Amino acid sequence: MKAGLPPERAAADSGAPPPEGVFTTTLDKMVRWARAGSLWPLPFGTACCAIEFMSVVSSHYDLARFGAEVVRFSPRQSDMMIVAGTVVDKQAPILKLIYEQMCAPKWVISMGVCASSGGFYRAYHVMQGIDEVVPVDVYVPGCPPTPEGLIYAIMKLQEKIESGQPSHWQVEAERRAASDRAPQPVGA
Amino acid sequence: MAEFVAENLRRSFGDALERVSDEHGDLTVWVDRARVHDLLEHCKRDPELDFSFCMDVTAVDYLSLGGRPRFAVVYHLYSLTTGKRVRVKTGVPEDDPVVATAVDVWKSTDWFEREVYDMFGIRFEGHPNMKRILCHRDFQGHALRKDYPADLRWKLLRPDDLLDEISSDEMQRIRARVSHPLSE
Numbered sequence: 001m002k003a004g005l006p007p008e009r010a011a012a013d014s015g016a017p018p019p020e021g022v023f024t025t026t027l028d029k030m031v032r033w034a035r036a037g038s039l040w041p042l043p044f045g046t047a048c049c050a051i052e053f054m055s056v057v058s059s060h061y062d063l064a065r066f067g068a069e070v071v072r073f074s075p076r077q078s079d080m081m082i083v084a085g086t087v088v089d090k091q092a093p094i095l096k097l098i099y100e101q102m103c104a105p106k107w108v109i110s111m112g113v114c115a116s117s118g119g120f121y122r123a124y125h126v127m128q129g130i131d132e133v134v135p136v137d138v139y140v141p142g143c144p145p146t147p148e149g150l151i152y153a154i155m156k157l158q159e160k161i162e163s164g165q166p167s168h169w170q171v172e173a174e175r176r177a178a179s180d181r182a183p184q185p186v187g188a
Numbered sequence: 189m190a191e192f193v194a195e196n197l198r199r200s201f202g203d204a205l206e207r208v209s210d211e212h213g214d215l216t217v218w219v220d221r222a223r224v225h226d227l228l229e230h231c232k233r234d235p236e237l238d239f240s241f242c243m244d245v246t247a248v249d250y251l252s253l254g255g256r257p258r259f260a261v262v263y264h265l266y267s268l269t270t271g272k273r274v275r276v277k278t279g280v281p282e283d284d285p286v287v288a289t290a291v292d293v294w295k296s297t298d299w300f301e302r303e304v305y306d307m308f309g310i311r312f313e314g315h316p317n318m319k320r321i322l323c324h325r326d327f328q329g330h331a332l333r334k335d336y337p338a339d340l341r342w343k344l345l346r347p348d349d350l351l352d353e354i355s356s357d358e359m360q361r362i363r364a365r366v367s368h369p370l371s372e
Contacts, residue, residue: 090324093347122339124331125323 028164035079035105036161039068039154042078042102044095047085049112052144061147066154075101080157081134082150086114088125092133099134104169107161109153110136113143135168193272196236201227206279216275224261224278225288231265231274232293239265239274242290245300247280247308251334257281259310263290263297280310289314307332324348 041063043053056063063069072078075098087095099108110130113119116139118128130136137160140153160167166174193215194208204223209216219227231239243264250258257279265274280287289312290297301312302321309330311318320327324344329336 089327089341089344090322090348093344097347124336124339124341126341128341 032162032164036158037067039066039080039107039157040070040072040078041068042072042075042081042098043084044081044087044098045084046087046091047112047114049084049114049144052147053082053084053111053150056147056150061151063151063154066151066158068154075099076103078102079106080109080154081106082109082111083115083130083134084111084144086119086121087127087130089127090125092127095130096133104173105167106169107137107157107167108134109150109157110139111150111153112145113141116141119143135172137167193237193274196234197227197230197274200230200234214273214275216277218277218279221278221280221287224276225290225293227276228263228265228290229293231276237267237272238269239267239272241266241268242294242297242300245290245297245304247304247310247332249308249332249334259285259308261287261304261310285310286313288312291315306330309333 041057043050045053055061057069057071068080075081079102081099081102083095099106108130110116114121114126115130116136118126120143122128127133138153138157140149142149145153194210194217197217198205198208201219201223204220204227206218206220207216208218217227228242231237243266244262245264246262248260248262250260259280259282260277261280263276265276267273278287285308287310289301291301291312292314298316299321301315302317302319304310305312305315305318306320306322307330323331324342325348326344327342329340
């Protein structure tokens with residue numbers, strides 16, 4: 001035993017298995033695990049998909065089992081935006097504004113075909129997919145998707161977060177930082 | 189069914205009525221555009237007719253029929269006392285798409301007429317706020333015209349002002365009533 005170290009540290013350093021009740025990990029991995037298990041949804045509900053979302057968070061399907069039942073109606077208190085419904089062009093800047101008001105890390109689920117591709121509204125007034133204005137992490141097909149469909153999407157998102165795949169906000173932030181560092185042309 | 193309505197209108201607007209038809213009890217009256225406001229006012233004020241309820245104002249684009257005039261503005265009236273209905277139509281040419289407003293007769297036609305303007309580009313003269321109601325600020329053209337491409341879209345980059353019709357007095361009253369703790 002090395003002098004001056006608590007017994008657990010000494011055991012870890014010597015390569016022996018840690019004593020019972022202690023496990024080792026990296027901070028990064030633990031943060032990802034915690035984030036994946038405590039998603040706070042912000043429903044951006046504009047149509048019937050929002051009704052299906054209500055049943056997902058209600059007792060029967062019980063989203064609390066996935067740690068994502070704390071529905072917030074302020075973008076500042078949530079990190080998972082669920083766009084549930086048709087988004088028209090007039091609402092596009094509102095959607096973008098609300099997404100930008102969310103604090104990073106943040107993720108977006110596009111629920112149903114209207115939000116994902118415009119659905120059957122191939123017309124003069126509907127956005128053909130919300131990814132025209134906000135980055136989407138998981139798309140859920142269906143009109144509306146079943147509650148199981150949305151739960152599966154949330155599980156997919158949790159997998160993505162736990163695996164450490166960068167989210168769009170992260171990629172975007174890194175791209176911006178890189179372009180800030182890049183030498184700027186003078187007098188162009 | 190609506191005999192007395194047709195008779196009444198013939199008596200007062202005989203020369204301005206272009207066509208009167210009664211299909212299965214649904215009376216339709218085509219009227220000259222110059223007289224449509226007088227006719228609507230008569231429909232509301234005349235005690236025998238008493239069409240106190242303007243249910244809808246809409247328009248039709250007869251582009252593919254090739255006839256003249258291209259558009260028709262349609263008013264759906266209902267009388268709460270006699271239970272009768274009448275559909276008033278007036279032709280509107282493409283090169284001068286203007287009709288007199290009916291807001292001074294039925295206040296409820298305000299938004300209907302704005303919708304017709306938004307979708308068909310037919311302006312209503314004398315309307316207090318003749319602007320788009322459904323489509324956004326940067327939208328160009330009129331979506332329900334038959335020659336508008338069905339999936340042509342116009343992007344909006346900044347939020348449209350949705351409260352511009354509310355006067356500042358009204359806005360203050362609304363704010364005073366807000367009681368959400370986060371709004372303090």
